[in-house]
Amino acid sequence: MIKRFFILSSLCMVLGVSAQKSHTVVQGDNPYNIAKKYGITVDELLKLNPKHKDGKLAIGDVLTVKSDKAATPVPVVTKTVPVEKAPSSASLGKIVLQPKQTIYGITKQYRISETDLRKLNPELDSHMKIGDEITLPLASIKKYGGEQHAVVAEKPTEVHTEKPVTTTPVAVAEGSNYVIQAKDNYYRITKQFGITQQELFTLNPGLEEKGLKPGESIKIKKSNTDTTVSSEPVANPKEKMDSGNEQSSTSNVIAGDDYVTYTVQQGDTVFSIVNKFGVSIDELIALNPDLSRGLKTGMVLKIKKQDPAYVKKNGDALSVVMMLPFGYSTNETQYRAMALDFLTGAKLAIERNARGGQKLDIKIVDSGNEASFKSSLTQINPDNTDLIIGPFFKSNVIDVLDFTKNQKIPVVAPFANTPELYNYNNLIIVETNNQTYADKIVEEVKGIYSNQKIYVVADAKKENANYIRSGLEKAVKNADVLIVNSPTDIQLDQNMMTGQSAPVIAILANDDNSAGEAFANKIATLSKEVQGVKAFSMFYSPAFEKKVDELSQASLVYLMDRKINTEGNFEKEILAAYKAKYCKTPPKYAIVGFDVVNDMLTRENKKGEIFKQINKVQTQLATKFEFVKSKANGAYVNTGYRVIRLVP
Numbered sequence: 001m002i003k004r005f006f007i008l009s010s011l012c013m014v015l016g017v018s019a020q021k022s023h024t025v026v027q028g029d030n031p032y033n034i035a036k037k038y039g040i041t042v043d044e045l046l047k048l049n050p051k052h053k054d055g056k057l058a059i060g061d062v063l064t065v066k067s068d069k070a071a072t073p074v075p076v077v078t079k080t081v082p083v084e085k086a087p088s089s090a091s092l093g094k095i096v097l098q099p100k101q102t103i104y105g106i107t108k109q110y111r112i113s114e115t116d117l118r119k120l121n122p123e124l125d126s127h128m129k130i131g132d133e134i135t136l137p138l139a140s141i142k143k144y145g146g147e148q149h150a151v152v153a154e155k156p157t158e159v160h161t162e163k164p165v166t167t168t169p170v171a172v173a174e175g176s177n178y179v180i181q182a183k184d185n186y187y188r189i190t191k192q193f194g195i196t197q198q199e200l201f202t203l204n205p206g207l208e209e210k211g212l213k214p215g216e217s218i219k220i221k222k223s224n225t226d227t228t229v230s231s232e233p234v235a236n237p238k239e240k241m242d243s244g245n246e247q248s249s250t251s252n253v254i255a256g257d258d259y260v261t262y263t264v265q266q267g268d269t270v271f272s273i274v275n276k277f278g279v280s281i282d283e284l285i286a287l288n289p290d291l292s293r294g295l296k297t298g299m300v301l302k303i304k305k306q307d308p309a310y311v312k313k314n315g316d317a318l319s320v321v322m323m324l325p326f327g328y329s330t331n332e333t334q335y336r337a338m339a340l341d342f343l344t345g346a347k348l349a350i351e352r353n354a355r356g357g358q359k360l361d362i363k364i365v366d367s368g369n370e371a372s373f374k375s376s377l378t379q380i381n382p383d384n385t386d387l388i389i390g391p392f393f394k395s396n397v398i399d400v401l402d403f404t405k406n407q408k409i410p411v412v413a414p415f416a417n418t419p420e421l422y423n424y425n426n427l428i429i430v431e432t433n434n435q436t437y438a439d440k441i442v443e444e445v446k447g448i449y450s451n452q453k454i455y456v457v458a459d460a461k462k463e464n465a466n467y468i469r470s471g472l473e474k475a476v477k478n479a480d481v482l483i484v485n486s487p488t489d490i491q492l493d494q495n496m497m498t499g500q501s502a503p504v505i506a507i508l509a510n511d512d513n514s515a516g517e518a519f520a521n522k523i524a525t526l527s528k529e530v531q532g533v534k535a536f537s538m539f540y541s542p543a544f545e546k547k548v549d550e551l552s553q554a555s556l557v558y559l560m561d562r563k564i565n566t567e568g569n570f571e572k573e574i575l576a577a578y579k580a581k582y583c584k585t586p587p588k589y590a591i592v593g594f595d596v597v598n599d600m601l602t603r604e605n606k607k608g609e610i611f612k613q614i615n616k617v618q619t620q621l622a623t624k625f626e627f628v629k630s631k632a633n634g635a636y637v638n639t640g641y642r643v644i645r646l647v648p
Contacts, residue, residue: 025061038065043282050628050639055271058130092120093138095145096185097130104642110140113568114619131185131212178220180212193220199267202297259287264299273301283632310410310426312386312608317359318601321380322346323367323390323400329376330368335392338589342414345586345593346389348578353601360601367391374399382407386608389597394418401427410610414596417637422630428614429637430596430625434464436639437538437559441507442471444557444643448534454481454505455490457519464509464538487515487522492530503532506554508539516541524550540644552646561641562591562622574621586621595620611636 023034031052035045046053048064057063103124107114118124120135178193189212190200201207203219212218262273270291274281285291287302312318324339343364354360365379373396380388382404391397394416401411401424408426417431445454454472458465462483469481484490493502504526508519520543523535533554537544540560544551564571574594578586586594599620603613614636617626624640 021065023063023065025057025059025063029057029059031055031057034063034065040065041282046281053628055269056129091138092135093141094133094135095141097128097132097134103128106134106136107565107568110136110144111567112136112140113565113570115568115570129186133185133188177217180214180216180218184212184214186212189218189220195220196267202267202269259302259304262301262303264295264297264301266297268295268297270295273303310386310408310609310611312606313384317361318604318608319361319363319384319386320601321363321365321385321388321390322597323365323376323388323396325368325392326366327368328366330372332369334369338392341587341589342593344582345578345590345595346597348574348581349594349598349601352577352598358601358604365390367396370395377403380404382409385409387600387604387610388412389600390414392416394421397421397427412596412600414592422634422637424635425633427635428600428610428627429630429635430623432561432638432641434538435467437641438464438467438509439471440559440641440643441468441509441536441538441557442475444536445472445505445507445534446475448555449476449479449505451478452503452505452532452534453493454479454507456481456483456507456509457487457490457515458483458485459510459512459515468507468509468538487519490522490526492526492533501530503530503534505534505536507535508537508541508558511539513541513543517543520544520547520551523554523556527551527553544644544646548646552648554646555648556646558644559641560644561624562588562595564591564622571621591622595623595625599623599625 023038025034031042031045035042038045045063045065046055052061052063103114103117106112107117117134117136124134178189180189186200190196195203200218200220207218264273270281270284273295274284283304284301287304288299290299291301322343324343325335326339327333327336350360350362363379365376367373367376367390370393373391377399380403385404385407387410388400388404389412391400391413392415394413397411397413397416398421404411404426410426410428411424412428412430413421414430417429417433421427421429456465456468465483469483472479472481487506487508490504490506493504494500495502506519506523506526508516510516510519516537516539519535519537520541523533524547526533527550531553535551535554535556537556537558540558540563544556544558564575566572566575575585578584578590578594582590599618600610602618603610603616605613614627617624617640619625619640624642625638626640627636628639629635630637
């Protein structure tokens with residue numbers, strides 16, 4: 001029997017689990033009118049819905065809002081996709097993006113790695129709206145597309161170019177206007193005329209909300225005006241806040257010592273400005289009350305000064321320190337195997353980036369144990385270090401942050417993730433915490449809950465299970481939640497009226513593989529006894545893939561990260577390189593080492609300004625990275641994970 005999966009990509013932080021209502025996005029909605037409708041600020045709306053922090057909404061998106069008003073939900077249609085190996089193909093085609101299609105869903109449906117997908121679609125994140133076109137291997141579209149046929153066929157050398165539309169565009173006023181054609185979409189128009197979607201929407205107020213209508217005329221003339229950022233004259237009129245291609249200039253606006261001014265350019269949006277300067281929308285509006293009447297080109301805005309972007313210390317090479325707990329200096333071997341595996345993966349990433357032309361100066365420091373850690377700091381010269389990867393443990397991370405506080409060197413924590421770390425704005429936290437997973441499970445259960453008894457299988461600490469129970473008790477009415485120590489303790493409920501067995505909801509909050517196997521076996525057994533059993537898991541277990549057909553009867557939903565898509569070309573390349581170098585497949589911590597180091601090095605530009613690249617969504621060998629700020633001036637925390645749904 002063909003194994004079947006329905007997969008939904010999720011790159012978001014969790015929605016709140018308090019007694020809040022939801023709003024389903026419809027035609028014409030935008031963050032401003034939704035926030036106004038429910039009596040909240042735009043900033044509050046985006047904090048409640050972190051995955052929409054960029055303000056981009058699609059019809060059918062469900063948002064959490066603070067109001068008793070509830071919007072009518074739009075039914076979601078799931079799709080069953082056979083899992084097979086996709087053949088390679090030289091020719092390319094395009095599909096038109098449909099509602100609910102996601103990057104991860106496309107990679108699975110069309111058997112392509114995310115790395116290859118992004119190579120074919122360099123601006124993928126900016127054109128993931130309904131109706132946009134996505135370039136894919138033509139053979140994959142024909143084989144796996146079903147009713148979604150290729151709309152454009154093209155040669156491999158034309159991957160980054162758009163074929164001319166068959167209908168001649170009608171342009172007036174020296175090329176500043178364009179009449180929308182039947183097959184047009186945002187991506188086709190922006191590519192044809194060399195402008196961004198933001199510029200298109202700025203030139204045509206209301207276009208994003210109402211959409212493209214054939215026969216209507218829109219403005220498409222692109223402005224060549226450079227963006228300017230000027231500092232408060234009292235402090236330093238020529239101060240540059242942002243290098244890159246932007247030019248600094250002074251402004252007629254006089255601000256206080258804590259502010260700079262910014263002149264709004266064509267193509268700017270409120271969201272692009274707050275992301276650029278790392279401020280909240282509410283802070284921006286508070287300093288610029290005129291924004292309540294709309295953003296206009298030429299407006300001079302006051303922006304609260306932020307810490308300047310970190311810039312490489314000196315020379316061409318990026319100076320990187322890796323702090324790993326080998327324990328050689330203290331004769332402690334507890335974490336040595338973990339550190340050595342991490343280093344093998346890191347070396348592969350370092351060599352790969354060096355071959356690509358990146359100049360690197362790598363120093364490995366034995367961080368020892370917690371007692372001897374501070375002495376290891378003497379091996380670091382903070383005045384000539386551009387990036388620190390490690391250490392592994394929370395208390396050591398804090399020591400490093402305190403040691404480098406004057407230089408604000410970017411520090412990457414591969415495993416430590418606690419709220420105590422969220423106050424450091426030069427910290428990058430790689431590990432997605434368990435509460436993020438648990439909140440997502442609560443959200444999923446809330447969506448299907450109908451007075452069933454709920455079992456939560458706990459680990460020895462019971463932290464995850466207790467957190468889930470607390471969340472469910474807030475999210476659903478009269479929740480009957482029972483925490484158990486083993487999947488064998490899950491029992492069918494009994495209908496008081498008929499005496500017959502009644503289905504239950506089962507949740508796995510234990511990441512042990514043996515618990516996962518026992519959970520899979522128990523759910524498979526219960527699903528044979530009665531229909532309607534629903535299963536959820538915070539973690540992936542290999543047993544889930546072995547029992548796909550049985551678990552699909554319980555519509556199992558589980559979260560996962562750090563699982564390799566062995567069908568992807570990038571993944572095949574890295575796995576082959578590791579095996580050639582070390583004569584084995586990479587173990588767990590080698591995968592983590594490669595993913596962390598490769599992700600960080602690929603975010604560094606020639607000036608070492610890693611934080612300017614931190615908003616990119618990247619998938620490495622097995623880990624998806626999407627960093628969000630924990631607070632206005634806090635650490636960057638990875639919130640990437642994937643949601644897997646099995647359907648009957």
